[in-house]
Amino acid sequence: MTGILGLAGITHFLRPETFDSIVPPRLGNPRFWTYASGVAELGCATMLAVPATRRLGGTASAALMVGVFPANIYTVKKHWHSPRGRAIALARLPLQVPLVWMSWNIAGGRAEASR
Template sequence: MKTKTAIMTGLLGLAGVAHFSRPVLFDSIVPPRLGSPRFWTYASGIAEFGCAGLLANRGTRRLGGAATAALMVGVFPANIYTVVKYWDDPRGRAIAMARLPVQIPLVWASAAIAVDTD
């Protein structure tokens, strides 16, 4: 397993654990129009575990890369919502805004894994 794949697998696994061990943190960034925050927190945690599993298995790694890229794009609206939600709190806004550009290398790395021949 290449370093990039190992890092993405680890990040997804840790994020999945965090969604179940500290769900309140993630509930707070689910846009209200989506309905039950806890449902989306757990669903995204399951998706992260699933993507990590796909990446960890050589036979499903390409699918895992594509699924992870899609997941990273899919959660981006929650990151934007968080910026808006914490706009009047300078510290919260700074943290939320710092997360936005982090999604770019995550999507890029995931997409690169999907097309890698190894």
């Protein structure tokens, strides 16, 4: 999770236009949300990397994964009339489940026991 979130967070700053395009318009300035979610991902990755804050990082990561889910739903709606775009967007939806599950296991200390 640390690597996934760290890489995703960095990508928000290197290629912000990719993330801007999936911010639902009703949220306002897409670049603000792109950068804010990038900061949140980097913050979660940092907390996960530090043993003293790992469990808090797991909780924050699970909340973040749930919080960004509406962007994935918006992406499905946005690409609904494009068979390829729709297929890619729909395929992404279930990927959130294992990310939330892994984060929740870290929060509960279960990931540490399996190491």
